[in-house]
Amino acid sequence: MGEQKALRQGCARPAGPAAASLPARTFESAEFSTIRDILDISDSVLSKHLKVLQTARYVAAQKTSGKAHRSTWLSLTGRGRDALAGHLAELRRIADLADPT
Numbered sequence: 837m838g839e840q841k842a843l844r845q846g847c848a849r850p851a852g853p854a855a856a857s858l859p860a861r862t863f864e865s866a867e868f869s870t871i872r873d874i875l876d877i878s879d880s881v882l883s884k885h886l887k888v889l890q891t892a893r894y895v896a897a898q899k900t901s902g903k904a905h906r907s908t909w910l911s912l913t914g915r916g917r918d919a920l921a922g923h924l925a926e927l928r929r930i931a932d933l934a935d936p937t
Contacts, residue, residue: 865898865911886910894919 889895894916
């Protein structure tokens, strides 16, 4: 899958860029359930977005198991940080075009 196509698919809906940006901006890494709860979306919706982002190597997942339960921790890769920075720069450029001041 091409990089631009992967970015478009991973960021096509608001949950995509938000899922990518939370580990980058708020935490070094974040647990799946924390991201799900902050975004107020279902497990399946978040999983779908993360699968696209992981396939593009933008997000890395690490599974851990404790005494009580298993957890999935997510973090942006260097490639993911670069893609997110480019995506945000383009959104800023578009917003600047729309700003009448």
